[in-house]
Amino acid sequence: MPPVIDTEKCIGCGLCAEICPMMVFRHKPEESDTPQVLYGDECWHCNACVLDCSQGAIRLRLPLPYMILNTDAANLKG
Amino acid sequence: MPRQLFARKVIKTDVLVVGGGLAGCSAAIRAAEKGASVLLVDKSHVRRSGNAATGVDHTWCYLPEVHDPQGFTPEQLVEDHIAKMGPVQDQDIIHAIACNIGERIKEMEGWGMPFKTDGEYRFVKKIHRVPTFLHWAGRDQKVIFERQLRKLNVETMNRVMIFELLKQDGRVVGAIGVGTREPVIYIFIARSVVVATGGISRMFPAKHCMDFNRQRYPYGSGDGIAMGIRAGAEVVRMEFFNRWTGLAHFFKSGRGTWIGVLEDASGTPLSGEAVAGGRSKMTTGVENHGKINQFYREGRGPIYMNCGTTSDEDFDYMCWALSNEGNQLLLQQARELGIDFHHKRIEFEAYDAEMTGGYCPDVSGRTNVPGLFAGGGEVIGNMKRSVSPGSFAFGKIAGESAAIEALGQELADPARNSDEIDRNVDRLEQMLKRSQGASWQEASGACQNIMGHYCCETKYENLLVAGQEQLARVRRRAEHTLAASCQHELVRCLEALNLMEIAEASLTASLERKETRQDSYDPFRRVDYTEENPEMRKFLVYSKEDGKHRLHWRSPRTIS
Ligand SMILES: Cc1cc2nc3c(=O)[nH]c(=O)nc-3n(C[C@H](O)[C@H](O)[C@H](O)COP(=O)(O)OP(=O)(O)OC[C@H]3O[C@@H](n4cnc5c(N)ncnc54)[C@H](O)[C@@H]3O)c2cc1C
Ligand code: SF4
Ligand code: SF4
Numbered sequence: 151m152p153p154v155i156d157t158e159k160c161i162g163c164g165l166c167a168e169i170c171p172m173m174v175f176r177h178k179p180e181e182s183d184t185p186q187v188l189y190g191d192e193c194w195h196c197n198a199c200v201l202d203c204s205q206g207a208i209r210l211r212l213p214l215p216y217m218i219l220n221t222d223a224a225n226l227k228g
Numbered sequence: 229m230p231r232q233l234f235a236r237k238v239i240k241t242d243v244l245v246v247g248g249g250l251a252g253c254s255a256a257i258r259a260a261e262k263g264a265s266v267l268l269v270d271k272s273h274v275r276r277s278g279n280a281a282t283g284v285d286h287t288w289c290y291l292p293e294v295h296d297p298q299g300f301t302p303e304q305l306v307e308d309h310i311a312k313m314g315p316v317q318d319q320d321i322i323h324a325i326a327c328n329i330g331e332r333i334k335e336m337e338g339w340g341m342p343f344k345t346d347g348e349y350r351f352v353k354k355i356h357r358v359p360t361f362l363h364w365a366g367r368d369q370k371v372i373f374e375r376q377l378r379k380l381n382v383e384t385m386n387r388v389m390i391f392e393l394l395k396q397d398g399r400v401v402g403a404i405g406v407g408t409r410e411p412v413i414y415i416f417i418a419r420s421v422v423v424a425t426g427g428i429s430r431m432f433p434a435k436h437c438m439d440f441n442r443q444r445y446p447y448g449s450g451d452g453i454a455m456g457i458r459a460g461a462e463v464v465r466m467e468f469f470n471r472w473t474g475l476a477h478f479f480k481s482g483r484g485t486w487i488g489v490l491e492d493a494s495g496t497p498l499s500g501e502a503v504a505g506g507r508s509k510m511t512t513g514v515e516n517h518g519k520i521n522q523f524y525r526e527g528r529g530p531i532y533m534n535c536g537t538t539s540d541e542d543f544d545y546m547c548w549a550l551s552n553e554g555n556q557l558l559l560q561q562a563r564e565l566g567i568d569f570h571h572k573r574i575e576f577e578a579y580d581a582e583m584t585g586g587y588c589p590d591v592s593g594r595t596n597v598p599g600l601f602a603g604g605g606e607v608i609g610n611m612k613r614s615v616s617p618g619s620f621a622f623g624k625i626a627g628e629s630a631a632i633e634a635l636g637q638e639l640a641d642p643a644r645n646s647d648e649i650d651r652n653v654d655r656l657e658q659m660l661k662r663s664q665g666a667s668w669q670e671a672s673g674a675c676q677n678i679m680g681h682y683c684c685e686t687k688y689e690n691l692l693v694a695g696q697e698q699l700a701r702v703r704r705r706a707e708h709t710l711a712a713s714c715q716h717e718l719v720r721c722l723e724a725l726n727l728m729e730i731a732e733a734s735l736t737a738s739l740e741r742k743e744t745r746q747d748s749y750d751p752f753r754r755v756d757y758t759e760e761n762p763e764m765r766k767f768l769v770y771s772k773e774d775g776k777h778r779l780h781w782r783s784p785r786t787i788s
Contacts, residue, residue: 168386171272171281172440172447173408173716189716192440194447195478197556198276201367210557215436216478218558219530219575220567 152193152210153200159207160184166199166208175199233657234406234413238642241267241383242634244403244418245627246390246452249278249445250619251605252424253373254332255627259422260382262631267416268382271389271408271719272447275374278426279445279606280616283367285485285553286352287343287616288360289329294349300358302326306787308356313612314747316465316767318785320591321611321622325604328621333362336620339376341369352508355613359508366616367552388414391451391722392652393421393459393600394645400459400599401640404652408719411660413653415642419634422626423587424603424619425452430672431727431734432469432581433680436477439672443472443479443579452607453586454726457733457772462596464767465585465609466730467737468750469684471517472582476530476575480558485549486511487542488535490520490576492528504538507545516748517578524577532573543570581684583734584750585609588767591788593626596771599633601626610767610784612749655707659721665711671724674702675731683735688755692739699735703728736777737770 153166153174162183167175172192177185193210200208243259245252248270256268270277290302305326306319337343343364351359377384390405400421405414428450429442440446453463474480488504490513491497498514505512511533514520523531535543547569551559562569586609587602589595595602602608604622605615614622642649659665682695706725712718738754743761745752766781 169273169275171276171278171445173272173719191438192446194281194440194442194445195480195557196276196281196554198282201282201556202276212478212557212561213438215438216441218478218561218565218567219476220572221532222572 152190152195152213153187154209154211155184155187156207156209157184159205161205163204165202165204169202170199171196233660234411234653236413236415236653238415238417239267240417240639241265242419243267243422243627243630244269244416244420245422245424245603246403247278247423247425247603247607248274248384249424249426249605250280250284250369250373250616251426251603251607251623251626252422253377254620254623255422255424255603255630256382257376257380258624258627259631260380262628264631264634266382267418268377268384269388269390269405269416270384270386271451273386274370274377274384276370277447278370279448280366280370281445282554282556283552284369284616285366285549286361286363287329287333287366287620288354288356289333289362289617290326290360291330291333291349291362294351295358295360298358303787305356305360312355313749316765316784317612318588318610319787320785321608321614323787324591324625325614325617325621328625329617332620332624340372341366352510354510363549365548365552389451389719389722390416391455391726393455394640394642394648395459396640396644398598400597402642403455404649406656406718406722407715409715411715413656415649417639417642419637419639420599420601420630422593422601422603422630423452423456424605424607424623424626425450427586427606428453428583428727428730431583431676431679431730432684433676435580441479443474443481444582448606449723449726450583450730451723451726454729456587456595456597456600457729459600460597460771460773461600462588462769462771463586463609463733464588464769465750466583466733466770467741467768468585468752469581469583470750472579473515473517473520473576474579475558476577478558479579480555481553485546485553486533486535487538487546488512488533489537490514491532491534491573492523493530493532498523498531502537504535504542506539507542518748518751520576520578530575531577533576534573535570538570581680583730584612588769589626592629593622594629599637601630601633603627656718659710659712659718662709662711665709666706667711668717668720668724671706671710671721672727674706675699675724675727678702679731679734683731683738685753686755687738687753689739692735696732696735696739699728699731703732733770737768737779740779741768
């Protein structure tokens with residue numbers, strides 16, 4: 151589930167659910183203040199929710215298949 | 229009487245803009261400035277919807293104050309664009325964008341778009357003879373667009389997917405939409421309609437099995453193109469696809485922003501140049517996906533991006549650019565995992581195939597269907613790499629044309645379309661009522677498999693014909709068995725059906741293009757026709773009439 155919301159920090163404003171360009175969240179204030187991450191596997195990792203959350207309550211967890219392959223640079227020149 | 233699952237609402241406006249990406253916002257704002265009542269409908273939310281959700285960091289442009297003194301002209305820009313991207317493009321469209329983008333940039337600067345950095349325009353040289361790529365901090369441009377829409381009181385409706393155009397007497401008079409969260413059917417009646425739903429994503433199988441790990445906005449399923457085809461619109465370049473190259477595993481745009489050397493596993497640079505070219509040259513290596521794939525096949529992979537020779541100053545510049553082009557997460561991940569791009573090599577690869585075709589409007593954005601305009605940007609197929617400048621400038625042009633068109637038109641009476649509307653509502657209700665049936669994942673997966681198997685790298689007659697048959701079978705079955713348990717799934721089902729509409733166009737056009745073409749941007753290979761056919765150096769125009777395919781060839785337009 152890529153976005154992870156810190157329920158301690160979240161104030162339930164619902165902005166992330168409103169603006170997510172995909173449809174990852176569901177926010178039903180009558181059920182819970184914090185939006186639910188309902189369709190995490192449809193996340194595009196665009197970072198919009200992280201940028202727009204005024205409380206810094208969202209973190210994105212990158213799924214395993216997305217891990218970047220890196221090695222030491224073999225031929226660093228100066 | 230069975231229970232109605234949907235509430236229905238009829239909404240009237242002068243100009244309906246379908247899609248609120250860069251092009252749709254540009255079109256809506258212009259139409260409103262021209263005095264029309266405008267309704268902008270987006271299936272997502274305009275604040276962050278579309279390919280530019282969290283940024284576009286470069287916009288190619290002709291900026292008179294910068295380019296005039298260099299003796300560079302819009303006509304030369306068109307020449308270079310053709311030389312680099314191939315001759316089969318409508319030059320009048322490229323010219324119109326080149327002539328309008330400067331003014332557009334000034335105008336958007338007035339809204340607060342930060343095109344200048346540290347008080348000046350940063351230009352880099354890419355596909356044109358002089359530096360035309362304006363690098364800017366475009367991360368929050370959609371937020372600025374949304375603010376401007378509000379300022380002009382442009383009515384905006386978010387979370388509504390438009391899925392069918394309505395016609396009367398051959399003319400587009402509106403559209404049907406469905407709430408992506410609420411069970412509401414919207415019947416839009418308009419004097420003119422601008423389609424600006426962007427490009428086509430998720431058409432081919434995902435290379436690493438994660439369907440939304442896509443370089444392009446995965447919510448863009450070519451809806452505007454598919455519904456246009458159903459309404460009789462002509463589309464072009466449906467037989468072509470291209471692949472971007474970039475960071476391996478985590479598919480993101482931004483390849484153009486890297487400053488470093490692409491090299492093979494042994495550290496041999498692919499281009500022969502071992503030192504990073506600096507910001508004026510960006511990546512030193514091979515941008516061509518075909519070549520990258522070939523290196524992998526020849527045993528030279530993994531291919532790496534090496535920023536080791538990039539100066540500190542250039543490296544900081546690169547990170548600034550990446551953070552403005554939707555790559556903030558990448559930089560943050562690298563920090564968290566302790567991956568220092570400056571001193572590590574990171575793997576690059578060729579991405580999924582992606583379609584690049586679309587509408588072929590005239591220079592004013594008008595399509596062949598009266599009342600219907602194509603709003604620049606990704607939705608048009610008659611120029612390549614129109615990208616953000618195309619959206620800003622040609623979106624505006626289409627919006628203006630639609631507003632002018634609206635002046636002389638009456639609003640249609642939706643009662644005349646009631647059978648068609650009922651049929652569509654019934655179709656959607658069936659999907660929601662089926663307790664068992666095919667899921668949207670099955671439908672889009674089946675379509676992607678067909679495209680990947682029959683209509684991708686290897687094409688020849690028997691294969692394409694088999695693909696057509698298989699697609700027809702899958703599509704019929706999907707229409708009768710798709711099941712959705714909520715609005716979210718319903719939207720995904722409609723998207724899958726739209727992808728199938730486009731797949732049909734692609735298979736049909738691929739069958740007709742009996743040649744092989746080695747263009748680096750979008751090569752086309754037929755195993756049974758291995759030579760280039762000069763007669764086919766044209767647009768293959770595809771449309772549908774009463775369910776039958778129509779194809780014809782047309783020469784690209786020159787500057788009028
Ligand atoms: C990460 C990334 C980086 C990029 N960097 C650059 C760059 O630096 N420079 C550059 O020039 N280009 C860049 N591009 C390309 C550029 O972003 C696009 O060309 C441009 O945003 C296209 O704008 P558009 O309005 O045509 O389409 P989109 O931005 O895709 O907008 C389409 C809109 O239509 C809506 N929509 C779709 N279907 C429907 C429907 N059925 N009903 C209602 N609404 C619908 C969508 O929600 C969306 O808001 C980049 C793309 C990506 C993905
Ligand atoms: S935007 Fe932030 S504070 Fe608001 S609901 Fe989402 S996580 Fe909570
Ligand atoms: S990263 Fe983007 S797609 Fe993913 S949840 Fe956040 S806003 Fe939605």
